[in-house]
Amino acid sequence: xxxxxxxxxxxxxxxxxxxxxxxxxxxxxxxxxxxxxxxxxxxxxxxxxxxxxxxxxxxxxxxxxxxxxxxxxxxxxxxxxxxxxxxxxxxxxxxxxxxxxxxxxxxxxxxxxxxxxxxxxxx
Amino acid sequence: xxxxxxxxxxxxxxxxxxxxxxxxxxxxxxxxxxxxxxxxxxxxxxxxxxxxxxxxxxxxxxxxxxxxxxxxxxxxxxxxxxxxxxxxxxxxxxxxxxxxxxxxxxxxxxxxxxxxxxxxxxxxxxxxxxxxxxxxxxxxxxxxxxxxxxxxxxxxxxxxxxxxxxxxxxxxxxxxxxxxxxxxxxxxxxxxxxxxxxxxxxxxxxxxxxxxxxxxxxxxxxxxxxxxxxxxxxxxxxxxxxxxxxxxxxxxxxxxxxxxxxxxxxxxxxxxxxxxxxxxxxxxxxxxxxxxxxxxxxxxxxxxxxxxxxxxxxxxxxxxxxxxxxxxxxxxxxxxxxxxxxxxxxxxxxxxxxxxxxxxxxxxxxxxxxxxxxxxxxxxxxxxxxxxxxxxxxxxxxxxxxxxxxxxxxxxxxxxxxxxxxxxxxxxxxxxxxxxxxxxxxxxxxxxxxxxxxxxxxxxxxxxxxxxxxxxxxxxxxxxxxxxxxxxxxxxxxxxxxxxxxxxxxxxxxxxxxxxxxxxxxxxxxxxxxxxxxxxxxxxxxxxxxxxxxxxxxxxxxxxxxxxxxxxxxxxxxxxxxxxxxxxxxxxxxxxxxxxxxxxxxxxxxxxxxxxxxxxxxxxxxxxxxxxxxx
Numbered sequence: 001x002x003x004x005x006x007x008x009x010x011x012x013x014x015x016x017x018x019x020x021x022x023x024x025x026x027x028x029x030x031x032x033x034x035x036x037x038x039x040x041x042x043x044x045x046x047x048x049x050x051x052x053x054x055x056x057x058x059x060x061x062x063x064x065x066x067x068x069x070x071x072x073x074x075x076x077x078x079x080x081x082x083x084x085x086x087x088x089x090x091x092x093x094x095x096x097x098x099x100x101x102x103x104x105x106x107x108x109x110x111x112x113x114x115x116x117x118x119x120x121x122x123x
Numbered sequence: 124x125x126x127x128x129x130x131x132x133x134x135x136x137x138x139x140x141x142x143x144x145x146x147x148x149x150x151x152x153x154x155x156x157x158x159x160x161x162x163x164x165x166x167x168x169x170x171x172x173x174x175x176x177x178x179x180x181x182x183x184x185x186x187x188x189x190x191x192x193x194x195x196x197x198x199x200x201x202x203x204x205x206x207x208x209x210x211x212x213x214x215x216x217x218x219x220x221x222x223x224x225x226x227x228x229x230x231x232x233x234x235x236x237x238x239x240x241x242x243x244x245x246x247x248x249x250x251x252x253x254x255x256x257x258x259x260x261x262x263x264x265x266x267x268x269x270x271x272x273x274x275x276x277x278x279x280x281x282x283x284x285x286x287x288x289x290x291x292x293x294x295x296x297x298x299x300x301x302x303x304x305x306x307x308x309x310x311x312x313x314x315x316x317x318x319x320x321x322x323x324x325x326x327x328x329x330x331x332x333x334x335x336x337x338x339x340x341x342x343x344x345x346x347x348x349x350x351x352x353x354x355x356x357x358x359x360x361x362x363x364x365x366x367x368x369x370x371x372x373x374x375x376x377x378x379x380x381x382x383x384x385x386x387x388x389x390x391x392x393x394x395x396x397x398x399x400x401x402x403x404x405x406x407x408x409x410x411x412x413x414x415x416x417x418x419x420x421x422x423x424x425x426x427x428x429x430x431x432x433x434x435x436x437x438x439x440x441x442x443x444x445x446x447x448x449x450x451x452x453x454x455x456x457x458x459x460x461x462x463x464x465x466x467x468x469x470x471x472x473x474x475x476x477x478x479x480x481x482x483x484x485x486x487x488x489x490x491x492x493x494x495x496x497x498x499x500x501x502x503x504x505x506x507x508x509x510x511x512x513x514x515x516x517x518x519x520x521x522x523x524x525x526x527x528x529x530x531x532x533x534x535x536x537x538x539x540x541x542x543x544x545x546x547x548x549x550x551x552x553x554x555x556x557x558x559x560x561x562x563x564x565x566x567x568x569x570x571x572x573x574x575x576x577x578x579x580x581x582x583x584x585x586x587x588x589x590x591x592x593x594x595x596x597x598x599x600x601x602x603x604x605x606x607x608x609x610x611x612x613x614x615x616x617x618x619x620x621x622x623x624x625x626x627x628x629x630x631x632x633x634x635x636x637x638x639x640x641x642x643x644x645x646x647x648x649x650x651x652x653x654x655x656x657x658x659x660x661x662x663x664x665x666x667x668x669x670x671x672x673x674x675x676x677x678x679x680x681x682x683x684x685x686x687x688x689x690x691x692x693x694x695x696x697x698x699x700x701x702x703x704x705x706x707x708x709x710x711x712x713x714x715x716x717x718x719x720x721x722x723x724x725x726x727x728x729x730x731x732x733x734x735x736x737x738x739x740x741x742x743x744x745x746x747x748x749x750x751x752x753x754x
Contacts, residue, residue, distance in 0.1 A: 022734045030730075093730060100727025 006047035014040035027091040126183035129199035132167035135160040137245035143238035157237035165213035172206040179614035200254035203608030215373040216244040218582035225578035243269035274362040283361040290355040297345020304338030324388035332392035347379030350407040360422040364467030372459035394527040400441035401531030405538035408434035412545035417670035438535035443528040444520025446604035446623040451513035458501040458590035465495035468575040478556040485558040494587040503550035509593035515627035544638030560654035597625040
């Protein structure tokens with residue numbers, strides 16, 4: 001089998017996963033997309049292990065690790081999503097904006113006024 | 124020996140000032156420690172002057188440090204000139220301290236006032252006895268500072284505050300060129316010692332002596348209140364009257380004249396400066412005398428009279444009459460201090476400075492009347508009072524001037540004669556206005572006497588004696604000039620026949636007496652017609668307003684200097700707030716604006732952040748790949 005098939009398949013999987021992570025709103029869908037990303041990576045690891053004829057089988061060992069970690073990660077992620085839903089009655093990621101920096105209107109006129117007040121206090 | 128006494132004389136009042144300050148508010152303590160050191164200093168200056176006689180110059184200095192290549196020494200230098208001037212300074216200061224003890228003794232700020240007078244006396248004696256130009260400058264500036272504080276003694280009055288600032292600024296305007304002049308002298312003579320400086324003038328080592336003399340003259344104009352730096356002196360009358368007597372009649376303003384006489388060889392090297400000096404003296408003496416004729420405030424009459432008389436001395440110096448000018452300085456110090464103190468007595472009794480509030484006081488205040496009459500006669504130049512001989516000396520010197528002094532001589536003679544007439548006129552007007560005619564409030568002339576307390580009258584009488592009798596000096600002909608010593612501080616006995624004779628000459632005496640008589644008669648006739656009216660109103664007519672305001676000189680200054688300076692200050696303030704600060708503010712506003720823009724990227728959407736991260740990685744990878752292929 002030519003090496004390009006698994007690699008292209010991996011790239012496609014990664015692209016789909018990336019799209020899912022970046023564009024989907026549903027938290028569950030994002031978790032699934034992350035799984036896709038991980039799977040794309042494991043596919044690459046296994047393919048390169050075969051292509052390079054790795055006698056220690058490092059690619060396969062890593063793949064096993066990643067599968068384990070992915071399972072744990074999914075469990076953790078699902079727990080978070082569950083908590084999120086319980087608290088906010090939604091799992092839409094587009095509505096979770098608590099990290100946003102509040103943009104208050106603070107233009108140059110106001111700055112001038114502040115300067116004058118400070119200058120007056122200094123005087 | 125006499126140098127040590129002289130140094131002691133200049134240090135004693137400073138010590139007295141320190142003790143007075145330290146002693147607090149106990150009036151008896153203040154009175155003793157302000158009067159006794161000055162009295163001791165007066166005795167010392169008398170001993171120094173008598174011991175010195177017609178000797179040359181004794182100098183003793185202790186080097187206290189170096190300034191670059193030059194060493195500065197404190198000590199004393201006694202020449203005939205400084206010995207005689209010191210007697211005047213200490214004498215007037217003593218009279219003023221005694222007078223103030225009762226005149227201002229009850230006032231709350233008397234302690235600081237008395238201490239400042241003592242400090243001022245010490246500074247003036249330092250100037251007089253200075254062996255070194257730098258020490259002289261130190262005394263000169265301390266005097267300026269004391270003058271500032273004393274003019275502003277009544278600091279709760281706005282005019283006193285502005286007058287003190289005006290006096291300080293105007294004298295400083297002259298002091299800055301003066302400092303440069305001193306530096307030029309010292310650097311070119313390679314020493315600031317006065318005898319070295321004078322010796323250098325003798326050997327003609329100075330480059331551009333005219334510029335040096337002009338720079339020095341600026342300081343003299345400021346200190347001695349000559350045109351165009353004269354207008355601080357009339358305003359300085361906002362201070363207490365004894366201060367006017369001490370500072371603004373007899374000592375501080377005399378310091379300028381003294382310095383010209385001290386450094387006379389340098390001025391003699393510069394004929395152009397002598398002519399400028401004569402022109403300034405002519406403008407000042409005539410203008411100030413006219414202003415004095417129009418004033419209604421007694422103290423301002425005396426202030427303008429002081430300006431006019433100082434111009435007389437400066438005129439005398441510009442025509443080579445060094446001894447005559449110094450003689451006038453001494454007699455003027457005596458009679459002007461007397462006049463100011465007497466005016467102070469009158470003002471206290473009447474309760475007003477205005478001439479219109481006075482009149483008919485000759486029966487109520489007989490002793491003040493008598494002493495002030497002597498002072499005014501001396502001021503007007505009526506023989507045989509001292510002022511007559513002083514004035515005649517200057518006019519005679521102007522008449523006899525020859526060589527490089529001939530041109531200034533003509534100027535000074537012309538204006539001096541006119542001024543002699545006007546002086547007699549305003550002296551007569553003041554005398555009539557204060558002591559004759561009806562008292563404005565009480566028509567009966569023979570009311571109870573309101574004479575001042577004895578402690579105030581004693582200084583008046585003590586000052587009246589020299590004011591009346593100092594003229595006897597001229598009987599000895601050239602002896603005064605010999606006691607004064609030569610230009611370079613050499614012994615007077617070496618001068619021989621070149622010593623100036625103070626005996627009044629025939630022609631100028633006749634002319635000046637005629638002028639005085641003529642102008643005096645005019646005033647008297649105007650007064651006779653209506654004793655209650657001011658003779659100046661009828662005599663001066665429409666010009667009175669102009670003269671009352673001192674030729675509107677303050678407005679000219681305001682227009683030429685004050686307003687441009689204020690406008691420039693406003694411009695600088697505008698540039699500062701709106702241009703310089705704009706950059707500072709702009710950097711702040713810019714940083715905040717950029718921050719606001721960046722803040723808009725912080726949407727809170729984790730997916731957006733991840734997208735950016737991914738794009739960044741892609742770009743970095745692309746760049747890395749591109750750079751890798753290129754290299």
